[in-house]
Amino acid sequence: MRYELLYRPEADEALDRLAADSAMGKILDAIDDTLDELEDDPFERRLGTIAFRTAEGAGVSATPVRLDGWYVLWRRGPRPRTLEIIAFARLEVLGHGG
DSSP states (O other): OOOEEEEOHHHHHHHHHHHHOGGGHHHHHHHHHHHHHHHHOTTOGGGOOEEEEOTTOOEEEEEEOSSTTEEEEEEEOSSTTEEEEEEEEEOOOOOTTO
């Protein structure tokens, strides 16, 4: 059984902006591929997801899109087998000890 992806309005708007920019086609395709993999199993180790807490203490996960430092930011949804897609961002992630 696949996970249902629930998009925050900001994430939905970000996808629309990416789709409208012809220079972002490869990024958009990579994001779509990553979203498909998250639907299958967001906790699959090979995805390379990084879990962290925001300054407010909320748990967030960042799954690499594997292109130009882009990530899908998400957290567990309000119901079983749902994920809330928060944002798509280009990040520089430092290793332990930064």
